Amino acid sequence: MRRRHVLTLAAAGAVTAGCSTRRRTPSTDASAPSASAAPAGLAFPKGFAWGASTSAYQVEGGATADGRGPSVWDVFSHEAGRTRDGGTGDVAADHYHRSYEDLDLMRDLGLKSYRFSISWPRVLPTGRGTVNAKGLDFYHRLVDGLLARGITPLVTLFHWDTPQALQEAGGWTNRDCASWFADYASMVCYSLGDKVQTWLTLNEPKTVTEVGYTAGVHAPGVRDRRVANVAAHHLLLGHGLAVQAFRATGRKGRIGAALNLSPVYPADDSDAARKQAVIGDAEENRRWLDPVLLGRYPDDWLATQPADAPVRAAIHAGDLAVIGTKSDILGVQYYNPAYVTATGARVQKHPTSQASWQQLYPQGLYDLLTRIRRDYGDIPLTITENGIPSVHPTDDEDRITFLRDHLTAAHRAIREGVRLEGYHVWSLLDNFEWAEGYTQRWGLIHVDYSTQQRHRKASADWYQQVIARNGI
DSSP states (O other), X not given: OOOTHHHHHHHHTOOOSOOOOSSOOOOOOTTOOOOOSOOSOOBXXXXXXEEEEOOHHXXXXXXXXXXXXXXXXXXXXXXXXXXXXXXXXXXXXXXXXXXXXXXXXXXXXXXXXXXXXXXXXXXXXXXXXSOOHHHHHHHHHHHHHHHHXXXXXXXXXXXXXXXXXXXXXXXXXXXXXXXXXXXXXHHHHHHHTTTOOEEEEEEOHHHIIIIIIISOSSTTOOOOHHHHHHHHHHHHHHHHHHHHHHHHTTXXXXXXXXXXXXXXXXXXXXXHHHHHHHHHHIIXXXXXXIIIIISSOOHHHHTTSOTTOHHHHHOOXXXXXXXXXXXXXXXXXXXXXXXXXXXXXXXXXSOBOSSTTOBOOTHHHHHHHHHHHHHHOSOOEEEEEOOOOOSSSSOOHHHHHHHHXXXXXXXXXXXXXXXXEEEXXXXXXXXXXXXXXXXXXXXXXXXXXXXXXXXXXXXXXXXHHHHHHTBO
């Protein structure tokens, strides 16, 4: 889906020398057992937010409907060879025209929370300027439909669909993009803020950086690590400015970022592998967590950036204070661990899913959640994405096993004091899977793309029971 950074980091040679000892070294038990079949009767806290996630470009379709402008993904996916089988998000799951049907599916599942993203170019076709009222009205109707069905909206402001007009002005490599994003956030948060209580600024800035700007496999298709780090800083600056913009609207509620994180383990017991695991952790996790939650970049990560690295010039006085503006919540997205050898190479230690980059290791979710609490304090957490693609159209027992094992790991973390408020399966619907086109199915709901008919999978029935009993 979006965790290809594990592969692209190795391909791009992104992890370089440098090490820090100011934090505990990530767990070194590379052979720790994975969570298996869950014990009976694991009850989750009262009011736990059982949910599912989608993103605008992956499900909405309606690419030119009602005044929507093009995004970088509209352009990128239409370029030959960019996506498998030439897939685009022009129609996707046609959620834009079938939202009420999908809302009823959510109600029937018993969802307590629905995490979705707003399409920046649907509400601001050129990224700035005049609001597209029809586009904004769609999200008002969607939020109203959720609330009418007793489902809490969890809204992401940026899930990779930078307006193409802004990309032509430099996109995230242009420092002004952070301010443009904050202006957009202010407008949306004010407009919907009487109905939406929890907001997420960015979805997975690491993936945008690694896959969109380093490997060039995602939009905008740039292959320049030095430029990528500049874009990464501006993304984080945009997060901080958006948090401030939200607070300035006077709307009540909470706001934070959604970060994809991978616990990093040494591939063996050598001192060299342990050192490389710390370096890998700086790149995978701390360069995102530290600025957002502590208002600083890790010293060992900064040490990997040469004196003439463009990112050093991109970091202005006061930027880190803005980026570290207090967050109220953190969205955690977990798909796989990373294992690092003594030479800094990445290796696989566990079985993979249909997505070859995804190692199946539920224990990693427990390690990740408890590590966040240990190193960053008692911030409220919600799992905003966790899932697996299945080759089984509807009898997806492999997905049920995956979900059960990861929920067991999450429950263990809760028992040990982690303030985990919710869990959102990726994904509610089968959808456009970025560079993989329509070759992978991640949804609880099967979508027949030729007819747009929806059918519940076995995992949907299982998840409905989990929600009803508030546990596994």
